[in-house]
Amino acid sequence: MAGEESLSLRRLREFQPLDRLTDDQLVLLANRAERRRHGPGQRIIERGVRDGMDFFLVSGQVELESTDGRKYRIDAESEKAINPIARLQPRMYTVTAVKPSEFLVIRQDMLTQLLRSAPVQQVEMDSGVSSGEDESEEHYLLMEFYAELRSNQLTLPSVPDVAWKVRRLVDREDTAADQVANAVSADPAMAAKLVRACNSPLYRGFSDVRNVREAVIRLGMRTTRQLVTVFSMREVFRSQRPSLQKEMDRLWRHSREVAALCWVLADNATSVDPEEALLAGLLHDIGVVPILVQAEHHVNLFADEANLDHAIKELRGDVGTAVLENWAFPPAFQDAVRHAEDWDYESRESAPQLVDIVIVAQLHSMIGASQNSDLPPFDQVPAYRRLGELELNASRSLQLLTEARARVDEVHRLLSIR
Numbered sequence: 001m002a003g004e005e006s007l008s009l010r011r012l013r014e015f016q017p018l019d020r021l022t023d024d025q026l027v028l029l030a031n032r033a034e035r036r037r038h039g040p041g042q043r044i045i046e047r048g049v050r051d052g053m054d055f056f057l058v059s060g061q062v063e064l065e066s067t068d069g070r071k072y073r074i075d076a077e078s079e080k081a082i083n084p085i086a087r088l089q090p091r092m093y094t095v096t097a098v099k100p101s102e103f104l105v106i107r108q109d110m111l112t113q114l115l116r117s118a119p120v121q122q123v124e125m126d127s128g129v130s131s132g133e134d135e136s137e138e139h140y141l142l143m144e145f146y147a148e149l150r151s152n153q154l155t156l157p158s159v160p161d162v163a164w165k166v167r168r169l170v171d172r173e174d175t176a177a178d179q180v181a182n183a184v185s186a187d188p189a190m191a192a193k194l195v196r197a198c199n200s201p202l203y204r205g206f207s208d209v210r211n212v213r214e215a216v217i218r219l220g221m222r223t224t225r226q227l228v229t230v231f232s233m234r235e236v237f238r239s240q241r242p243s244l245q246k247e248m249d250r251l252w253r254h255s256r257e258v259a260a261l262c263w264v265l266a267d268n269a270t271s272v273d274p275e276e277a278l279l280a281g282l283l284h285d286i287g288v289v290p291i292l293v294q295a296e297h298h299v300n301l302f303a304d305e306a307n308l309d310h311a312i313k314e315l316r317g318d319v320g321t322a323v324l325e326n327w328a329f330p331p332a333f334q335d336a337v338r339h340a341e342d343w344d345y346e347s348r349e350s351a352p353q354l355v356d357i358v359i360v361a362q363l364h365s366m367i368g369a370s371q372n373s374d375l376p377p378f379d380q381v382p383a384y385r386r387l388g389e390l391e392l393n394a395s396r397s398l399q400l401l402t403e404a405r406a407r408v409d410e411v412h413r414l415l416s417i418r
Helices: 023-032 108-116 133-150 161-171 177-185 188-198 212-219 221-236 242-269 274-283 288-298 305-326 331-338 354-366 382-386 394-403 405-415
Strands: 034-038 043-045 053-059 061-065 071-075 094-097 101-107
Touching (some): 023 108, 161 221, 177 188, 177 212, 274 331, 305 331, 331 354, 354 382
Antiparallel strands (some): 034 101, 061 094
């Protein structure tokens, strides 16, 4: 960066994880980093590439485009520009400058090395952690963990076989109900769940269905596809390790609660398909699953729950989006996962979206939890205001869900079908 004015240390500290470095480390980093400037329309990052670099947006505005054509923009100085742009590798997005833009470009291996040697007091850790050699080891492991996830060295969960086959069949226009029924019937446990779901109060007709074919016809292809995926998700939240299964069970309970609230909100306040909302709610924390699995390789580090919570908060959105993109889920589901706890997120669409329903359901699920006393007021959340068909306010919203408690409980029972 010789021959041009260096970024101030204060400006560098506005980026994460650069805020963990000492002044001397930041000076070293600034001298070794590269400054790149791009004009409107210039390509900055190519999707699918492994370049081993972190791109920090210093000024300007860029547009990220995924393989399915979904686009969104990031402005410098905004909260979304705090972290490296499109950080996972191989790159999930093509990044193009919208306005004249400047980047600080840093080699990931160099940044990881600096982070490993940064003093522990620079890291956001619980004040009760041990000191001395244990603390240094803990810090090293935490940086190692971040490096593994940031460079995409993690195993993403797979879609259960039957869910994948059914989704592919239903996506084809020439598929008949018999073909979908045969795919479901190949998994006897799934077939039994689908028949029981069809005979539940949520879907029951004048008479009970007796087989999978009748269930598919009554439910319709789209609902069948969503329910098969919903029932398959329980397997994603399983582990052979008792310590990990405890966390998976807790995560599943929360996801199930949010999913039930999503179903009721979609059914009462929007024209969004309730089954799609149910599935989006169930998947909103899917990015936590690979993080928990990876954390098992760092048992000593994540014995401290504060460290694990910090890692989850920082990485869940990127990892969850990577999972759903790997599963070929539509952009609406990916948005819901990425922004599930982004209270300030505002979709560009005029009608309520899955992401709006998930955000509002999350708010409701967190009410009353002592660790969530800093939740924003409902009327300040854009997603909440967008569910406007019922003219919701905080008291009306709680009243709605109180009145719909029986339906919420019924959706819980649906998700508990074995």
